[in-house]
Amino acid sequence: MGVNAMALPRSRWWRRLSVIELYLWAFRLAVVLVVVWGVVGTVRAARYSGEVWLDFVVFGFSQGAIYALIALGYTMVYGILRMINFAHGDIFMVGAYTAYYAARALDQRGIFNSRPLLSLALILVVAMVVSMVTALLVERVAYRPLRRAPRLVPLISAIGASFFLEYAVRGLYGSGFQAYPEFNVFKGEWVLFGVGILRTQAVVIVSALILMAALYLFVMRTKTGTAMRSVAEDMEVAALMGINVDRIIVITFAIGGAAAGAAGILYALVFKQVHFFMGFYPGIKAFTAAVLGGIGNIPGALLGGVALGLIESVAPILVLDGLGIVAPYQLKDVTAFIMLVMVLIFRPSGILGERLATKKA
Amino acid sequence: MSTRSPLRHAVRIGLLWGTGALFISLVGLIEALQQRQIVTGIVSGGHTILLVLILAAGLSLARPLTAVGAGVRLGAAALAGVIAALPVALWLLLSRVVNFRAMIVGATPELYTILSLGRGPAVLPWLLLGGALLAAVGMALTMLPREAQSLATTGLVTLLIIGLLQEQVQLILQAPWLTRIREALFTFDGLTPLGAVIVVALSAGVSSLWHRQRPRARARLAQWPPARRRWLQVGGFAAAVALILLLPLFVGPFFSQVLVLVGLYTLMGMGLNLEVGFAGLLDIGFVAFWAIGAYTVGLLTSSSPQAIAHLSWWTATLIAAVVSLISGFLFGLPILGIRGDYLAIATLGFGEIIRLLVLSDFLRPWLGGSQGVLGIPKPVLFGFEFRGPEQLFFITIGASAIVAFVAARLRDSRLGRAWMAMREDEDVAQAMGINTVNIKLLAYGIGAVFAGVSGAIFAVMVGSVFPHSFSVLVSINVLALIIVGGMGSLPGVVVGSLALVGLPELLREFSDYRFLVYGAVLMVMMILRPEGLWPAAAQRRELHEEVAAVPEREAVEMLPGSDG
Numbered sequence: 001m002g003v004n005a006m007a008l009p010r011s012r013w014w015r016r017l018s019v020i021e022l023y024l025w026a027f028r029l030a031v032v033l034v035v036v037w038g039v040v041g042t043v044r045a046a047r048y049s050g051e052v053w054l055d056f057v058v059f060g061f062s063q064g065a066i067y068a069l070i071a072l073g074y075t076m077v078y079g080i081l082r083m084i085n086f087a088h089g090d091i092f093m094v095g096a097y098t099a100y101y102a103a104r105a106l107d108q109r110g111i112f113n114s115r116p117l118l119s120l121a122l123i124l125v126v127a128m129v130v131s132m133v134t135a136l137l138v139e140r141v142a143y144r145p146l147r148r149a150p151r152l153v154p155l156i157s158a159i160g161a162s163f164f165l166e167y168a169v170r171g172l173y174g175s176g177f178q179a180y181p182e183f184n185v186f187k188g189e190w191v192l193f194g195v196g197i198l199r200t201q202a203v204v205i206v207s208a209l210i211l212m213a214a215l216y217l218f219v220m221r222t223k224t225g226t227a228m229r230s231v232a233e234d235m236e237v238a239a240l241m242g243i244n245v246d247r248i249i250v251i252t253f254a255i256g257g258a259a260a261g262a263a264g265i266l267y268a269l270v271f272k273q274v275h276f277f278m279g280f281y282p283g284i285k286a287f288t289a290a291v292l293g294g295i296g297n298i299p300g301a302l303l304g305g306v307a308l309g310l311i312e313s314v315a316p317i318l319v320l321d322g323l324g325i326v327a328p329y330q331l332k333d334v335t336a337f338i339m340l341v342m343v344l345i346f347r348p349s350g351i352l353g354e355r356l357a358t359k360k361a
Numbered sequence: 362m363s364t365r366s367p368l369r370h371a372v373r374i375g376l377l378w379g380t381g382a383l384f385i386s387l388v389g390l391i392e393a394l395q396q397r398q399i400v401t402g403i404v405s406g407g408h409t410i411l412l413v414l415i416l417a418a419g420l421s422l423a424r425p426l427t428a429v430g431a432g433v434r435l436g437a438a439a440l441a442g443v444i445a446a447l448p449v450a451l452w453l454l455l456s457r458v459v460n461f462r463a464m465i466v467g468a469t470p471e472l473y474t475i476l477s478l479g480r481g482p483a484v485l486p487w488l489l490l491g492g493a494l495l496a497a498v499g500m501a502l503t504m505l506p507r508e509a510q511s512l513a514t515t516g517l518v519t520l521l522i523i524g525l526l527q528e529q530v531q532l533i534l535q536a537p538w539l540t541r542i543r544e545a546l547f548t549f550d551g552l553t554p555l556g557a558v559i560v561v562a563l564s565a566g567v568s569s570l571w572h573r574q575r576p577r578a579r580a581r582l583a584q585w586p587p588a589r590r591r592w593l594q595v596g597g598f599a600a601a602v603a604l605i606l607l608l609p610l611f612v613g614p615f616f617s618q619v620l621v622l623v624g625l626y627t628l629m630g631m632g633l634n635l636e637v638g639f640a641g642l643l644d645i646g647f648v649a650f651w652a653i654g655a656y657t658v659g660l661l662t663s664s665s666p667q668a669i670a671h672l673s674w675w676t677a678t679l680i681a682a683v684v685s686l687i688s689g690f691l692f693g694l695p696i697l698g699i700r701g702d703y704l705a706i707a708t709l710g711f712g713e714i715i716r717l718l719v720l721s722d723f724l725r726p727w728l729g730g731s732q733g734v735l736g737i738p739k740p741v742l743f744g745f746e747f748r749g750p751e752q753l754f755f756i757t758i759g760a761s762a763i764v765a766f767v768a769a770r771l772r773d774s775r776l777g778r779a780w781m782a783m784r785e786d787e788d789v790a791q792a793m794g795i796n797t798v799n800i801k802l803l804a805y806g807i808g809a810v811f812a813g814v815s816g817a818i819f820a821v822m823v824g825s826v827f828p829h830s831f832s833v834l835v836s837i838n839v840l841a842l843i844i845v846g847g848m849g850s851l852p853g854v855v856v857g858s859l860a861l862v863g864l865p866e867l868l869r870e871f872s873d874y875r876f877l878v879y880g881a882v883l884m885v886m887m888i889l890r891p892e893g894l895w896p897a898a899a900q901r902r903e904l905h906e907e908v909a910a911v912p913e914r915e916a917v918e919m920l921p922g923s924d925g
Contacts, residue, residue, distance in 0.1 A: 023694050027695055084706065101463070101464045146887060149891070152641070152643050152701065155705060159645070162880065163837055163876045167875075171387070171390070171466075171467060280833075327721065330717075331718075334714050340707070340710040341714070344699050344706065
């Protein structure tokens with residue numbers, strides 16, 4: 001068939017191109033042109049020093065590490081249940097918000113700064129446990145009864161769970177912003193290889209990497225991890241092999257929830273405040289990261305998260321500033337959402353490819 | 362299910378409803394509703410909700426326990442009631458030791474006063490006893506004969522509704538010749554005890570009469586000659602139209618405002634219903650089209666510096682419809698290839714992109730940034746100015762009627778059938794020769810027009826457009842209302858927007874908890890009743906396949922070639 005297609009007269013090739021393909025190509029071309037135009041403009045103007053760029057890159061890395069941690073939950077759940085856990089961003093929020101009270105209590109007693117590492121570990125544990133419990137509750141209430149329902153049904157239920165969690169937290173904890181206490185140790189910079197890096201960002205990147213490595217080893221090396229992978233591969237066959245699928249699903253949600261809770265603390269370290277709606281954007285962005293890396297793929301989540309974090313932090317000044325757009329940093333989220341839409345349109349299988357590509361309905 | 366013992370059922374259901382009761386207390390809902398008196402000096406809103414919850418615990422225990430004897434059932438219900446009262450009671454005890462307020466905003470002393478009926482810890486045993494009694498009453502209700510059951514429910518539900526909405530009911534009874542009735546039924550802030558009795562008796566009586574007489578009336582109607590029946594139908598329709606058109610005269614500006622909002626959401630719901638319900642394309646960035654309609658009207662009519670023209674509202678709305686149509690196409694084109702849940706997220710992304718762009722300083726010179734576009738003049742037709750909600754009501758109703766008509770015709774058209782085929786299975790639909798590209802674009806385009814018109818009316822209602830009016834919450838609101846009404850069902854859209862837009866507007870204390878309830882509603886509907894409250898016929902058949910007993914009339918409609 002390929003040969004026949006090649007043999008068609010050259011003058012007719014455009015006839016095989018549909019309007020939609022043309023439109024999509026024009027879309028791609030426009031994006032590429034805009035990006036190139038913007039980059040050229042920025043480079044020619046040369047308004048930012050190397051140090052500023054480096055700051056943006058490091059910020060992108062720390063941001064991306066957080067997205068990657070959240071993305072793990074999306075990716076693992078999608079790998080097993082083929083559903084988007086739309087409430088995952090709010091599971092992240094619930095952990096961070098609840099841990100705020102632990103942090104405040106520690107701060108009021110002065111432990112927060114006299115023993116920073118212990119305090120950090122403590123609030124991490126609080127956030128992870130709370131997020132894990134929330135994730136399990138959401139799974140039990142909103143998803144388990146719908147496991148055999150048509151695809152859109154659990155998604156709508158998940159959207160419901162998401163808003164329910166947000167407004168439950170708003171009702172319980174209040175609707176304002178709460179300022180997270182700061183660790184004095186993590187203020188200022190560390191100098192690595194002659195480059196100054198904000199301490200919080202270094203902490204965030206390192207902790208996220210450690211957590212992710214641990215998780216990767218868990219999934220690849222332990223028996224439960226193997227069971228998880230086999231359920232992701234084929235639920236029915238896995239069940240026939242004596243794997244308790246329900247248990248594996250619960251474990252998946254628990255791990256994803258714990259990772260999201262940890263991400264919540266890291267997020268609070270960087271942004272120093274919590275709010276009941278704070279999970280919405282990171283949730284969508286982490287989903288973008290999961291798809292970007294290849295959904296169902298754990299290293300992909302890391303790759304996608306970091307890529308998205310970098311794009312989001314660098315693109316506004318690299319591209320938009322060069323286009324002469326005022327206040328480009330306001331459009332940071334727009335660049336992330338454009339990435340989201342573009343990935344879904346042009347490469348839904350992600351960078352590392354989707355293991356599930358053939359099975360997706 | 363039936364392997365569980367009654368004891369376990371009772372514990373489970375008691376815990377479920379009890380945690381629910383504690384949760385809504387802590388979230389602040391009870392305290393907020395406490396200001397509403399249902400029956401003055403006897404029962405107020407917050408207490409009523411708690412009472413209803415415990416009663417419901419008893420009611421919901423009836424289904425799993427159909428097999429056991431009456432004594433066991435009542436006992437189990439009483440136990441469930443005690444357990445349902447337990448979380449609140451325990452919390453009250455604990456709150457004397459622990460200060461929850463540092464963490465939970467809603468755990469106020471006022472809440473504790475409400476929960477303990479203002480009598481401190483001594484009341485706790487009574488709470489448990491009351492729980493047991495109430496749940497037993499709930500169970501006893503289910504053991505009554507059918508007719509008595511329906512009388513009791515109608516009476517209580519009517520009492521609850523009239524009690525909760527007494528402010529609005531009193532507003533309607535404002536006319537001078539109704540004063541005597543109003544004063545007999547209501548005090549300043551609630552029903553009088555006498556009024557409560559009258560309301561219960563009256564509603565129960567009417568309901569009983571209705572149930573008795575309906576079969577007879579139906580039978581008599583069936584004997585009428587068709588021509589006469591037709592006249593009755595036409596007459597009924599005309600009366601309904603007249604009633605709706607005269608509504609704003611009776612109900613005053615506040616109610617009209619609520620009705621306009623309901624109408625706007627109905628319009629949007631019709632549009633989203635087209636995409637989600639008919640074509641199966643879940644779109645949670647739908648609010649973007651609303652924004653596009655509103656901004657088009659704003660820019661074309663307003664007196665603000667951003668305005669590019671000063672057209673009349675009518676022309677601007679027509680243009681807004683066209684702009685929405687085109688933007689629907691343009692928005693649909695790139696995402697044609699995306700399916701299912703990815704599509705939902707992509708549309709969400711689009712919606713947010715539009716909102717963030719409008720909000721940004723970058724487009725501020727053209728769209729006004731966060732200040733928006735101000736000074737949109739009211740529409741004028743033949744010298745009649747649609748000044749306030751009472752006048753805008755007519756525009757909204759007119760637009761809703763047209764849109765509902767169009768949607769109904771579309772549903773029964775070839776296009777509608779193609780949409781539904783695509784909803785069921787896109788690949789098969791394509792294989793059957795349906796051009797899925799065209800019909801998807803049409804779904805986005807037409808849906809966008811409905812939303813755009815709604816946005817146009819919204820813009821003129823508020824008199825200005827701000828990006829903050831167009832958050833993702835609006836999309837969720839619309840999604841929730843079509844799901845409550847029933848996906849793919851047109852009357853369902855109206856029912857849904859009355860329930861989810863109208864009611865919260867009337868219960869203002871409740872509006873903070875709107876999205877809490879919507880979230881819960883989305884989950885509960887998906888689990889218990891995915892076809893919605895007023896389902897489209899096809900969905901009802903599909904989602905309840907195990908109930909194969911399709912009524913004969915519907916079965917005939919299902920046959921090919923018998924549509925009409």
